[in-house]
Structures are given as C-alpha cells and as structure tokens.
Amino acid sequence: MYYSEDIVEEVRMKNDIVDVISGYVKLQKKGSSYFGLCPFHSEKSPSFSVSRDKQMYYCFGCGAGGNVFTFIMEYENYSFVEALKMLAERAGVELPEMEYSKEAKEKANLKNTLLEMNKLAARYFYSQLKGKNGEHAYRYLTDRGLTDTTITQFGLGYSNKYSDDLYKFLREKGYSDDLIRQAGLINTDEKHGIYDKFWNRVMFPIMDANNRVIGFGGRVMGDGKPKYLNSPETLIFDKSRNLYGLHRARTSRKPYFLICEGYMDVISLHQAGFTNAVASLGTALTAGHASLIKRYVSEVYLTYDSDEAGTKAALRAVPILKEAGISAKVIRMDPYKDPDEFIKNLGAEAFEQRIGKARNGFMFSLEILERQYDMHTPEGKTEFYYEAAKRLAQFEEEIERNNYIDAVAEAYHIGYDSLRKLVAKAAVQSGMASPVARPRTTHAKEQQKEDGMLQSQKILLTWMIEDESLFGMIRKYIMPEDFTTELYRTVALLLYEQYEKGEVNPAKIMNHFTDEEEHREVAALFHTKIRELTTKSEQEKALKETIIRVKENSIETATRNLEPTDIVGLQRLMESKRAVQDLQKLHISIN
Template sequence: MPYYSDELIEEVRSRNDIVDVISGYVRLQKKGSTYFGLCPFHNEKTGSFSVSPAKQMYYCFGCGAGGNVFTFLMEYENFTFPEAMQALADRAGIDLPKQELSGEAKRESDKRSRLLEINKEAGKYYYTLLRNERGAQALSYFRKRELSDATMQKFGLGYSDKYSDDLYRYLKSKGYEDEILKDSGLVGFDEKRGGHDKFWNRAMFPIMDIHNKVIGFGGRVMGDGEPKYLNSQETKIFDKSRNLYALNFARQSKRPYMLLCEGYMDVIALHQAGFDNAVASLGTSFTSGHASLLKRYTKEVYLTFDSDGAGIKAALRAIPILKEVGLSAKVINMKPYKDPDEFIKALGAEAYQERIDQAENSFMFEIRILQQDYDMKDPEGKTAFQHETAKKLAQFPEEMERNNYIEAVAEHYRMGYENLRKLVNQYGAQGGLAREPVKLKSATREVKKKEDGMKQSQKLLLTWLIEDTGLFDIVKQYITPEDFTEEIYKKAAEILYAQFAEGALNPGKIVSMFQNEEEQREIAALFNARIHEIDGKQEREKALKETILRVKENSYNYRAAHIAVTDIAGTQKLIDDKRQLEALRKLHISIN
C-alpha cells in the first residue's frame, strides 16, 4: 500500500484532522472527548460511529468499521490508497513527489491511470463525432428526444462510428498498445477481424464516477441492431455495482431525496427538467451495493421506474434492498405515461413534481400490487389477501410502526383494525415478530466468528497497553513482541513498543502501517475496545497477571511445538523461558 515514505504518509495524515474530514460526510455530535454520529457504512438508528480527535481514528461499535483518515476515504469514496493520499495532500496543501511509486505499485497505478486516459480519449472522440456529419443520425436521435445542446454537453453525449474499427485505429494513433486497449473493454480482438470496437454505430452515453472521471460507456444502437442498449464490460476502473449513472451530478443536488430511474434517457430528461437528483443503475438490476452508495448522500429514495409490468417488478425488487440499508422508499405513479421522459414531454416538470409530492409509501405500494392477485369480491380471495397482508405486517420490528401500518391498511382496504391486528399477532407468534437488531456492544461480536481464548488474551493485553500507558513499564518486564503469536498482534506490539520507547503513542500513525483493509479494522478495534471495568486494585492486578501468564505460556508452547531438534540455542532459550514462566506464576504484580 504505502507508495510513499512513512514520513510523508505521516505528514499528510497529521495535517488532516480526522474530525474535520469526516464532518464533511457525517453529522457528528461531541460527547465528552469523542464525537459520535450515524455510521455511513451500515444501517443504524442510534449513533455508534465514533471519531476520536486524540487517537485520530474512527470506529463503529456496531459494524466494526474503523481506521484513520486514509481508511475512511478509501472506504467511503472507494479510493485506492494513492488516491486517498493525493486527496488529503491536496486538502493540506502538500505537494506529493511523483517518483516514489515502487515497481509493482507503479505498474498498477500507471495501468489504472492509462485506462482512465483511454476512456477520456474515447469520450472526447465520441463527443466530436456526434458533432460532425458522421454523427448526423445520432444527433438527430438526441434532438428528437428533445435534448438541448447544453444537456448534451453536460452529459458528454457522443457517437461511435459505423466502421467497426474506427475507435481502435484512433486510439492506436494516440500510442496505446493492444494489451492495454484490450483491458479497457472498448476494443476486442480475434483472428478474423483483429482489433475491433465494442461500440459501433451507437449513440454514446459516457459513464462517470463521482469524481467526474469517465470509467465506461453505454450505447444505444442506431437502427435495428441488437442489443438495443450495450454497456461497457467491467474493468479495473469500472464496477457496475459500485457506481450509478449521473451520481456525480446528483450527489451535489440540494434536494433532500434521490430519484431512482431505470434508464439513461430518463435520468437525462429529468436533469434537463430541473430534477438534478436523478440516477440510474448501469444496465444491471439494482443491488445492495447501489443502495449503500445512495445512503451516503440521502435518506429517502423515490422510485420512478417504468409503469409497465417489468417496471413494477423492478420496483418490488428494489424496495426491500433500500429498506435493508435503512433508506425509506416511495413510488412515483407516472400513468398513463410509461416513464419519466414521456411524462415530462407530455405534461412538464410542474406536473412531475406533483407526482413526486403524491408518491406512494413503498409498503402500501407492495400491498396494492399484492391485492391485484386476489378477487376481492370473492370471500375466499379476500380472506387469502388479508392473511398475506398480515404476514407482511408481522415483519415490522417496531410495535408502534407495525400498529401504524395495521391502521393504515385496515382503513384503506376496509378491514377491521382489531381483527387485522389479531391476525398479525398470530403470524408473529408463529414465526416470532421481527425484532429490532440488538445494538452491538463491540464490533468483535457478530461481525467475526468467536475468537479463541488465546487470541482474545493477546488482544486484551494490547488494548490494556493502549488504554493505560502506565502499564507498559510493568508488562515489558515479562512480555516482548515475540510473545504475540498472532502475526497482526505481533506487528502491532513491535510498533507499540517502539513508540513507547520514543515516548509518543500515535494510534493514527499505527493504522497507516497496515496495508490490508481487514488488518486496519483489527487495529482500529484494538484502540477502541471497551475493557470491562474491574473494581479494586487487587482485582486489576490479578486480571493483569493472568493475562500476562496466558500470553507468555502460549508463547512458550507455540515455540516448543515449532522448534527444530538441531536448534540448540533455541532449546536453551526455551529452558530459560520455562524457568521465567514458573517464577512469574509465584510473582505478585503491583499496579501503582
């Protein structure tokens, strides 16, 4: 991960206060010496996301997300480490050297940069083609869709030529090799045709990430070819599940909700009509990854899918996905028109805003669609509908919310409130009414499998050293970093012991010294674990001694099991350690 010197990484980190940075993304409230807010990485109603100015770290006691300011940007913005480093350096006014990338890291970084360059070049080329005689058909298509020049420019709309190797030849003329062009997803190769374009004779829609960089394309065929719409394949820079079309614009909208559409043209038509909060998935079904992405920017999503059967099915699939991450959803009724584009062309932006204001609660939408499967004039059909509705109502975890929906459904479908409530409770008793998720006291619970006792002991000892720095002079007499058999804890101990020797514990810096995201979480957990309070000096001394003994004994047993028969020096050290271990059992450890 560190493509830069440790000193430079530390300078960039220390010049970016973590509270200031995270406050730009999460609303934080100070409680004592720590700031708290709602975690941006999982659904929660009570803030368990903490940011410590003293430690320069964040940690969520609910889901276990944690790290320093670099980790946050990498998690939240989907940055690579160099991108996070560059963003924070720019923020602090620090110029980064360009020559410090190491071999493999430089190759990977260069490849990513070159792929972005290729996509940018392709976007510019398509953009130019649309505006000369070769792009006349596509330009006519966009004009018939009533798009203004300003809108076409904003979205970078273009055209891919009817010659199937046009872009390939253009990019080759720019000096790009076949290997990198193949990885771009824009060019394919076979023995018969050689290099050929993936997109040809199509109206082109550049797909941009949230930083306005072109990462892929969508293309609509001009004429009767198949498929009608084609999207870029996934590449090193293009992940369909982690991007949404026009989110780069929509995330800056002042509107407090997002409009979720099915197609690119719907999004563009809405933006042109003033609804700059519209987005769409990239030619794939809506996923939990998309929902988590939306949750970073809004709390409410309005579904504005097609009003046909396929659109209704898509809405029914999206609603539970949105709810799962904690987003509330409403459904916009566009009948008698098929989609937002048609609706706005026919009735205008003001009428569409009225439909937004009248949008249907997502649960009531689900019940309305469910009711269409039953003959409500037939007593048997009506009863079956009531039972299915009761099953769905029983899934609400909160009693007050459940009762409110029972009341709304009973009133709307003319069912007796008490009868429906009893039926809901009956189903709840059978399957157990859905319960509110228990708020986790520590990220180590439920997020990871139960740790074995020895790993817990090593973790506990490190957390003690971090929380009570006065214990270091006692612990170092008996425990060295070599006594930690878990590799990540051994490395953490080495860094901690070195920092203690220098007289400067620096949690935020320690996180930067671990490359793997899971390792960073683990280290963040060390610095934020809530140690069970032990009453009384004697009890604390006893607990500390037992922990030291467990770690030391495990270290001895581990080395004894792995020592070579010919290792005379190692065997002698084991004998010495055995004596020390026995002496430690009889020793009283005193905490001042």
C-alpha cells in the same frame, strides 16, 4: 506499502485535520474539540467531532472516524494512495516515485492505459456529436429535452456509422489492437475482422466516483439491435459495482439517492434539479451496488418503470437494499412510464410531490401481492392475510416486526392482536420459529463468541488510546500477542511501541495501513462504541472482566495451536493461567 511511513507521516502532519475538514464541513469549537454536522449521514444536531490534539475525527451518530486520510478517502471515495497524493499536493510535499513489484507495476500501467484510452474515446465521441456526422444524434438528444449544458456535463457523444472509425483513431494514437480490445472498444470475428464495439449510437460515457471514464453505454440510432449496448467487463469496468451518475450524485449531499433504470432517466432528473439520481448499468441491482450506495446514503427511492418489469425490479431490489442496511421507498410514475416521461409532462414540482408520497418498500410489496387475491371474498382476504403474515415473520428484530404488524393492521383493517397471532403461527409453520425455545447450534454459539471476543479486543484498544492510566493497568496482563487477529495484533504492537517511546499517536498508527479496507477497520478500532459506565466501580468491573475475557481467549487459542513437544510453551501457558486466576481474586483500581 507504496510509500515509506516517513513520507506518509510527513504528509499527515502538514495537513492539520481541522483545517482540512473545515473545507468540507462547517465546524464550531466547543472545549478542546470542534463540532459540525456529519457529512456521512443526515442529522440536524452536530455529532461530528474533530480533535486537533489527536488529529482524529469521530461521529457519535453514525460511528464514522479516523485521521485526515480516512476523511478524504470516505468523503471523496478515494483510495489511500489517491488521498495521499491529494493531501501531498495541498501541503506542497513532493512524493517520490512509488515502488511496485513487477506484477503490480504492469497492472497499474495497464489500468492507466485503459483509462487514457477511454478518456480519448469519450472526447472523440463528443467531437463527433458536435460535428456534421453527429447532427441527427445531437437532434435526437435535444428533441428529448436535453440542453447543451446537460450534454456537456455528462459528456454525451456519438459513434458514427463507420464501423472502424474509433479503431483507426486509437491506432493513430499508438495503441495496439490488444490494448484497444482490452479496453472493450473493439470486437473481432472471422467475418468482419476488427470493428468498433460501438457505431451509429448516441454515447453515454460511464464514469467512476472519481470522474474517470471506465466504460460506455450506447443507444442505437435507427432500428438496430440491441437498442442499448454497454461496454464489456474490463480491468477498469465492473458493471455490478458501479452506478451511472454516481460521480455527480455523490456530491449532491442529499440524504438519499434516487435509483433509476436508464441513463436518460438519470440525466433528465439531474437536469430538473434532482442531482442525487443514479442508475445500475444495464443489470439488476446487486449486493455490490447496495454496498457502494451504503458508502454515501442509508436511504433510497426507487424510480423504476411503472410497467410489470419495473415493478418486479423494484420488488427484487428492496430486500437487497435492506440486507445492506438501506431503507427503500418506491415512487410510482403512473400514468407515465419512467422518470424521463414524468418530468417532461408534469415537471419537477410534481416529481417532488411523488417523492413525498413514496411507498415504504415492504408496504409496496404487499400492494403488489394484494393484486393476486380477490379481496372481495372472505377466502381471498384470509389467503392474503396469511401470506402477509409469512412476510412479516421474516423481520428478525421484534420491535421492527411489531411496527410493521401495526402498519399492516391499520392499512388493511385487521386487528393488531389477530394479525400478531397469525404472524406467530406463520413463523412456526414455516420453520422460522418454534413454540418452544430451541438451543442454538454450535456454529451459532461459536460465531457469537467470536464476535463478542473481537468486540472485547476492540474495546481494550479504544480504552488504551483514550486513557494512558488504563494502558498502564492493561499492559500488566495483556500483551500484543494476546490479540487473536493479525490486524488487531499489529495495531496493539504499534501502540505498545508508542507508549514505550512516550509518544502515543493513533493518527500515526493508521499510516501503517494503506489497504483501504484495513485503513477503515483500524479507524473503527480507535472509536469502538462502549456502553456508558457511570460509576468508578462499574468502570473497574468492566475493565477487569474485559481483560480476563481477552486473556482467557488468548490462552485457549494458544493451547489449540501448541505443539505436543513444546514444553517451554506449555510452561508459559500454565503461568498465564495462574496469572488469570490471581487476577480474578484481585480488585483493579482506576485512579
């Protein structure tokens, strides 16, 4: 941990979760909790609950939940340490110096130095744009319709025609050649020696979600090649996991993002009022991009160029987004090439209309597919229908597949039943299904069993947090070591310790985990969705079954790992098995 648990807990206790979240979400008190519209997904009726007693929040719609640190991390896209610093400053708590290992300290110092250099470079480029040397670059931007306000908001700049200008500037600031090279701001070769990575280019600073300059894109002035140039990968810049414009788009609070291909498209859309526009950084959309987008929205509109390359990019992006749980629609820019040209010629209102007419990603892919067939002949139609059926067969969920079959049947004037039969036939012929049920593979069964077991362990932890009487019942049979993953076991151990002291506080347990992924996973542990159990007998039956399932899995895991010579361990396992057998005969009663 970077900070002691005591200091973390002090910061948490001095930041009442209701007061903090009220600064972001309008909350209304109902009973002992506060409710509002969830900031993490789009909804019309409040399902976002904040408990002052528990100092936790939870959304019954999307499942987001945690303590005050989790909220700041999710809303502001901060790391745990960044959230801690922000809340400490808010509460007036002075944080001690962080304790790093030698390696971690060196890496953190290097990262901060690279960020400082990029910030200085961005300011330098901006000053060049506003100076005499940048007149033609400034004119280029204004000729493309950008206002001074927009230029300032995006920190646009200019790298002048002298190829070692920035290098000399940074050397004067005391930075070594090696550091400047690690920031991706210079190149070195035998012919030219050291020279700036960017020169004679309009500069687009690339910022992360926390408004820190992590890299640059440069558009050449004149006929030089390449037309656009990006920073190389560095310690602070990973183009497959960052999006241009995200630092502004994430605060738009719109339920979807507009995904573009170029920097100017993003800037033009923002200037026109579409402040939820982002773009990938000179690369095709990746799974990393999709994962990043999913933190903020679950729906996107692809506004790629209307040429063949743009169409292919959209077709590649749709399945990547779907895999991440993001629905995608495609906006056509015809008769213009891209959003920038479209906005300049037809304006924001017309673009808003195009958003309303956006095509579902799958239906768009069929429209493009249709161009490959002669739909005026029976043969062409049949071939198209069969290819469409093969694609429909790839939908795993039956209800989703049937809905798309219905939509395709209506769009292409084919009978629903006929298309459904064709989909079933295509699935069989392509190996995606078989006419008779096949047994699942051993791996699939093991995976399903593992997932189910983790769910059972999560349910137990949620029950123990929610009801002290249930904890008393569960602890008779389940101990922390019965939880089979290290994270769950640690949470259970901390929870049991709290019960021993008579001070159950799940929000405090979360302080123990400063790794961002672990912190979010622990937050989910305390808010596992449990199916509604209406009667007392149903609750008792479910509790008993879950306890037995977790205990049997614990015994099975311990048996596999038992040393043949461990007689004491074997005796313990035999006692545990007898206890489970006795439990199966007992009736668990919930008061």
